[in-house]
Amino acid sequence: MDIRAQVSMVFHLDKCIGCHTCSVACKNIWTDRKGAEYQWWNNVETKPGTGYPGKWEDQEIYKGGWVRDAKGRIRLKGAGKSKGLFNIFHNPNFPTVEDYYEPFTYNYLNLIEAPPGDDQPTARPISMITGEPIDVKMGPNWDDDLGGSADYARNDPNLAELTPAEQEAMFQLERMAFFYLPRICNHCLNPACVASCPSGAIYKRGEDGIVLINQKVCRAWRMCVTACPYKKTYYNWHTGKSEKCILCYPRMEAGYAPACMHSCVGRIRYIGVLLYDADRIEAVASADEKDLIDRQLDILMNPFDDAVIASAKANGIPDSTIKAAQNSPAYKFIKEWGMALPLHPEFRTLPMLWYVPPLLPVMASVMPTDGAQKGKLNEMAKTWTDNWLYDTSTDELWGTVEQTRFPLKYLASLFSAGNTAPVSDRLKKLMAVRIYRRWKTVGDIPESKMAQALRDTGLTQEAAEGIFYLTALAKFNDRFVIPAAHREQAMEMLEFTGDVKGNSGFGFREKAERGM
């Protein structure tokens, strides 16, 4: 056992309202610079949709992540020692600016300074790369809310798992639904970007699992952009360096939450420490596709276990980190309650940001249009009554989960490598908590039915109460549990104080400019 710590985030997708506050907070702090204008370390996608960069999930296009060969060993799909060095002069799977979008601004000054003329002055879009006027073809969140569009939603790579009939059913006007998927770097246990970097500039930190790119060692060999299946490393065209989400480590080290989490309006994000067994990472990443999630859950260790604590201490993990792991909302959602799933586990990077799958678009099922239902149609408004469209009845315990208007197969393709069982398991737990709370507060559900719902999903009343508390009532300090900041070490993270004793000033004193 080789215990390391990982700061992990859980996204409760039912609560995401798609406001993009996280993206804007991140952009304002980190990527509002020349060369990084197009980068969204945090972005929120509408699903179904093609996402950013377009169709990033389709690894036949981008060749990201790991694949398992016939011998059961994993190798990088589009990079690695042989492929990476052979393709170093020209990386054939490298996304270019067109795959994201050409960053633009508007020539606002023209509105004020245009000479008198016959026409109203306009603010034309200007490329932020060339400064020339451009026709905007794509932009940030270009497919926002287009959950049924032909260009975006129907080109979602996850639809490949669905039969044509299922796809048609999904895009019927009455059944159409979408949800939001906020994405940042997954700070994986088996990161493909780290493995692909020829310079060795990318590394995972043992203390908190954050994956970082050393800007001074990066030489623009560009392999990390190809290797990351989530397309969360970005190439800065101005400095000639790759950049990625840093999980706001300067904020975390000072005891603040990452900007995306801190600004989250829907309070969908939970952050906490997980202890994992690093010895088994390679074995888990090479597991059968259907076992990937369970095997990954296996190496997230119980922070109350004496052997785990001993091994963590032997590795020098401080007591404050172990205490944070014992109190971690991430551990509760992911391991204790089994409510969360990783995004695209089949990429085999063992992502460490987890998602509680969304119940709402699934259970908002549409009943068959029989005579009785037709009677409920509001002729004047041409709308359906809420009772009919959103079936909130509890006549059948799991009927709504199993006959969903949003195919489970689609969610399974996102969160469990196409296996619907783990998704339906999580959704039933969400449902069971609702049934439990309804029994408790409204009281129109018999106790036997509530008890059966909890029994079927393996939850206890305490667990259901805990899930309800963390979902609906949790305060900031319940959602954000990281180790206390060690101020005495904060400066040493940047610079060794012994070297500069008697000097004035710390830090990176060279201007981060492209040159020669």
Added chain:
Amino acid sequence: MNMPNSLLFVGLPYAAMLLFLVGTIQRYRSRGFKVSSLSSQFLEGKSLFWGTVPFHWGILVVFFGHLTAFLIPRTILAWNGDPLRLFILQVTAFSFGLSILVGLSALLYRRLTNVRVRMVTNRMDLILELLLLVQVVLGLWIALGYRWGSSWFASDLSPYLMSLFAGDPNIVAVSAMPLPIKFHVIGAWLLVGIFPFTRLVHVMVAPLHYIARPYQVVMWNWDRKAIRDPRTPWTKTRPRNN
């Protein structure tokens, strides 16, 4: 020994070598952030392929060809003893030279015509590409007009280079060379001299160490086991992260 020849074939080489050594080390130490291949593939990827791939493979073979002829001239001469082997060597070298020419022309054309790529082009990039273009055109001309280069380079120019490194320059042979060859030699020394001031520095950080490295890199800021040990003085346990 007349003045211009000793200036060009003794003074220039030593100045270039000094600039190369001091400049490269100083650049890496003081402006390490800027030592990068500065790829522009993100801005334009398709036509880059037809430039960068023939250019790089061509220049790798041609550079190591020159280096081999310089380091082991006797072996090259022995190889060239058989006309067929000489012919194979010359044709191979010439084809890779052509490959450089094709690639470099494509790169230069792309750099001048693509608006986005022009945004990340500076004066030094153009000077470098033009100098390389002159070198490769001269090289191809020499290969066609002054045969057989691999043999006379090994017998006449390798001793000149050796004498430079030995600190006892002998420029009799190089002074007697035809003009295109003289210009080619001068161009080579100019390239060595401007090396630290161009994007060529990415050659020095070619990622060959990748081959021997384990795929995953995990870094602890502190060696925490050592730092918890009371016998370790605090100044001995350095953070690894900066």
